[in-house]
Amino acid sequence: MSIISSPPAPVSETALPFAVPESRWSDGAAAALSQPELLLYRSNLLGSDLTVTNFGGGNTSAKVVETDPLTGEAVTVLWVKGSGGDIGSMKLDGFSTLYLNKLLVLEKLYRGVEFEDEMVGFLPHCTFNLNPRAASIDTPLHAYLPFAHIDHVHPDAVIALAASSNGETATREIYGGEVGWLGWKRPGFDLGLRLRDYVAANPGLRGVVLAGHGLICWGDDAKSCYENTIDLIARAAAYLNAALAGKPAFGGVAYKPLPTEQRARIAAVLMPRLRGLMTGERPKVGHFSDDPEALEFVGGNDFLRLAAIGTSCPDHFLRTKIAPLPLDPARIEDDGYLAEALEQYRQGYKAYYERCAGPADPKMRDPNPVVVLLPGVGRFTFALDKTTARLAGEFYGNAINVMRGAEAIGDYIGLPESEAFAIEYWALEEAKLQRMPKPKPMVGRIALVTGAAGGIGAATAARLASEGACVLLADFNGDALEQARKGLVQQFGKDLIRAAVCDVTDEAQVQAAFDAAAREFGGLDILVANAGIASAAPIEETTIELWRKNYDVLAQGYFLTARAAFPLLKQQGGGSIVFIGSKNAVAATPGASAYASAKAASLHLARCLALEGAEFGIRVNVVNPDAVIRGSRIWDGEWRKERAGAYGIDAGEELEEFYRKRSMLKRSVLPEDVAESVYFLACDASSKSTGNIINVDAGNAQAFSR
Known part of the structure; x- marks a missing residue:
């Protein structure tokens, strides 16, 4: 994994520019919209443009005249983005609605900055029309300004002004007095009142830069508010681009990026090691990025100085912690160094907590780093779930x-x-965390499923993902794999699902699939070895090619995948391997000796691996299904005809009915039935089980374990 084994990739000597936003407002799209719908339209436009604000960041509002459901009178209602929403993807139910006159009366109840938190408790008393959406802490910023339409966003270009020693001067130069500057103040009622008074004392402003925070601006209607926001951000971006033009960023290049493929290899090896060294009750999921911004930053001469300062905008460090963990590229092959670096970070975070915490503050949270930075390679982020890691x-x-x-x-x-x-x-942030629902049991777990485009594989992947697991789908059929991936992404979202074309008989492809799981998610906790074939032929008609094909997939394939999984599982402190076997692994069957004996070989391999893995916390178990016909690609081929021919029946619906009646319970076995047993063997409910077999065959006395 040497970080200096290849020549560096080309790198620009000049700074990356800021993206300059442009208006995307459509008069046609807006023409028939009501005032609340115009607010939503404006919000979605702003939030879907990452030059304007980040995911979940910012809030928008409109003051709308409504009919009071109690009095029938016309009242002014503040529609404002509710707590925890994302303006880019929210719907109308994402807005809080509050009586504006009641909000304004709250000023009389405000007892000062020491009592900020109690004011949030008054906001529900201002709710209009029983709207259950909780109001944001930024509500006072919108309520106390006199403007009908207000945007508060966190564009990088404006926060760069807000976090610079010359930001106030630059703001005057950019906007010529049309945009004000307000010193740092934590969000809340005090900031809302200060902002109101500042704007009143400086009439004619188009907006205000909030130091360390972002931009707040306004308009008389939805369109003018939106275009004002876009214009102010664009002017800041253009100003910064002029300042950056022709100059290197971050003090010039100290460390050039490694080639793309080498960065990917290092990420695949390093992430499981970092994940395994992070303490905590629950495992973490990782996310790797080697985008131009990350590579430019970690390669700069000023990298360590700036990283130590930490993030500035509250939206940033709530996701990232105040500062990252930088790694020395010359020492990353040393496990002792990585363990020491992580422990030093945890101790530093503990010291930070102890310096700042008072008796009423919440207990210290997870002291592990969220962001890990490596010159030449990029940025790694770790969190309790994939979405949070990606967003960080x-x-x-x-x-x-x-x-x-x-x-x-x-x-x-x-x-x-x-x-x-x-x-x-x-x-208030702690209260928000406490209100979050309990995570699903597989959140933080990483699974790899082979044969994932088939019936059992796809059902297993869906079952694991339904409980929150990240799943890498592996299958040799690229078209079927992509179809399965799309379907699972539609069900469970893009963060939980990845795919890699993999022929389990090919050692290099197997390793590449496990590398992909490590790079995409940070490691591995669960392997489901499911890739399979089936064939039937009397012994005299069994060719050496047919024999080898069965053993290549069903014996060697299971060996190669288990061998690739073991080092990853050891790094994570253990995990679960589940082999999809067959009734034929324990019950002899005529005319299918190659298939049945290869399944028996994989069954005994699982028992051997259960012995080898136990001391490392690696459990190995087997699920033996029988006659899983519906949804199976194996049963769509020659195997169906061969089995029907062996029993002298029609290969259509008659075959499925034959197997149903043959079972002791007289029930058909479906892919979802097998997936349920896999889930049990993969989850903590079976944490004391290894070397076991679960038959999912609706009852077959021949297959009883002996």
Whole structure:
């Protein structure tokens, strides 16, 4: 895994530019929309443009005249993005609706910054029309400004101004006094009141840069508000691009990116090692990015200095922690170094907590790093689920952009440690965390399923993903695999599902699939060896090619996949391997000696591996199905005809009915039935079971375990 074994990739000597947003407003699309619908349209346009704001960041509002359901009178209602939503993907039910007059009365109840948190408890009393959507902590920013339409967003270009030592000066130069500047203040009622008073004292403003935070701006109607927001961001981006033009970012290049393939190889090897060294009750999932922003930053002369300052915008460090863990590329092959680096980070985080925490603050949270940075390779992020890990990486990408822009016009400034802590451990943030539903049992687990495009494989992948597991689908049939991937992504989302074309008889392809799981998710916890074939022929008609084909897939294939899984599972402290066997592995059958004996070989391999894996916490078990016809690609081929011919029956529906009646329970066995047993053997419910067989055959006395 040497990081210096290949020549570096080409790298630009000049800084990456900021993307400049353009208006995407359509008068035609907006023409027939109501005021709330226009607010939603505007919000979705803003939130779907990452030059404007990051996922889940920002909030928008409109003051709308509605009919009071109690009095029938016309009242002004504040429609404002509710707590925890994403303006890019939200629907109308994502907005809180509150009586504006009641919100304004709350000022009389405000007892000062020491009592900020109690004000959130008053917001539900202002709810209009029994709307259950909880109001955001940023609600006062929208309520106390007099404008009908308000956008509060977190564009990288504006936060770069807000986090620079020369940001206020640059704001005056860019906007000529049309945009104000308000010093850092934590979100809440005090900021809302200060903002109102500042705007009142400076009439004619189009917006205000909130130091360390973002941009708030407004308009008389939805379109003018949207276009004002886009224009202000575009002007900031153009200003920064002029400052960056022709210059290197981050003090110039100190470390050039390695070639793409080498970065991928290093990620596949390093991520499971990092994941295995991270402490905690629940396993983490990783995300790797070697995008241009990450490579530019980690390769800069100023990388270590800036990384130590940490992130600035509250939206950023709530996702990323205040600072990342940088790694020394010359030492990453040393497990002792990695363990020491992680422990030092945890101890540093503990010290940060102890310096800042008061008796009323929540207990210390997970001290492991979220963001790990490696020169020449890129950015790794770890969290309890894949979506959170991916978003943390994206947010740190935003932080990198901010640092680049802030340094172009001055010095980058992070939030004071005490302020960062106050937001990270804010009682309101803690309450939000406590309200989150309990995670599904497989969240944080990573599975690889071979033969994943077939009936049992696809059903197994779906069962694991339904409980929150990340799943890499492996299959030799690329077209069928892509169809299965699309279907599972539609069911469970893009974050949980990946796919890799893999012939389990090919050692290189097998290793590549496991590398993909490690690189895409951070490691491995579960292997389901399911890839299979079936054939039938009397012994005299069994060719050496047929014999070898069965053993290549059903014996060697299971061996190769298990062998590739073992080192990953050891690094993670254990895991579960489940072989999909067959009734024929334990019950002799005429006319299928190659198939049945190869299945028997894989069954005994599982028993051997259960012995080898036990000391490392690796459990190995087998599920033996029988006659899983519906949805099976194996049964769509010659095997169906061969089996029907052996029993002298029609290969159509009569065959399935034959097997149903042959079973003791007189029931058909479906892929989902097999998947349920796989799930049991993969999850913690079977944590004390290894070397076992579960028959899923509706009852067959020949296959009883002996």
